[in-house]
Amino acid sequence: MLEVRNLKKSFGNRQILDGVNLTVKDGEILCIVGPSGAGKTTLLRCITGLETPDSGDFFIDGRKFDPQGTEAPDRVIGVVFQDFKLFPNLSVMENITLAPILVLKKSKEEAVADAQKLLEELGLNTKGNLYPYQLSGGQKQRVAIARALAMEPKILCYDEPTSALDPNLRKDVANIILGLKKDGMTQLIVTHDLEFAQDIADDILRVQPLDQRKAE
The missing domain is CATH 3.40.50.300 (P-loop containing nucleotide triphosphate hydrolases)
Structure with missing residues (x-):
């Protein structure tokens, strides 16, 4: 709580x-x-x-x-920003695994395995090698959610x-x-x-x- x-x-x-x-x-x-x-x-x-x-x-x-x-x-606490704030020079997988490797001290193999599970759960299992500019707004948001979840927050x-998405x-x-x-x-x-x-x-x-x- x-x-x-x-x-x-x-x-x-x-x-x-x-x-x-x-x-x-x-x-x-x-x-x-x-x-x-x-x-x-x-x-x-x-x-x-x-x-x-x-x-x-x-x-x-x-x-x-x-x-x-x-x-x-x-x-x-994890946070998903209004404008997503993905690193444009990093792939989807790199965006998600960067903080767990640097902050949580996970091995690259463990971080990648965890990230792949998150991508599958969010319907992005084929997007790991793409870059933010190749994604739709909805896909960017799901990557941002996966990145936040990768840090294992309680909240x-x-x-x-x-606000940054098409109404549909x-x-x-x-x-x-x-x-x-x-x-x-x-x-x-x-x-x-x-x-x-x-x-x-x-x-x-x-x-x-x-x-x-x-x-x-």
Whole structure:
């Protein structure tokens, strides 16, 4: 279970997050929805260690952890970026195996075997030798998911997983996320698409700009 307690973040004089609390139970999907400027992506970046919060605490299964930490107990969260962020000069297989070899210290043989299993599960078993420019948007996203899963996270986070895709791929994304849920993966998803969130989420956290909340 992931818990975030009293998370605060400002940029200059602008308060973006002011005491945010959330809980994601094991194996469940939490969607964070709200308009632009509400702090959805900032919240996700703090949880995944890409942004330094001003204050707040993070817990996994009751144990405090540092999303920016480099020790093994802190490496519990994977992230799938909105624009995928695949390395263009590396093949699909190399994109997936790079971090497990460098960070998890897996042998190349073990990393490749694990990556091939992930590619098969995601319907990409023939794409390992291709490069990102040879893939469709949906295929790039599945590679990004495989790359995140290769680091064996306890929780997988997504930033706007449907925004960079053709609308008819929305159902495919939902099926992948729900398939991972069946496998027990805890997932946290930032999305502007309320209908998509309602289709997949166990719980929905609705956020709005801080100045609007204060006005109310």
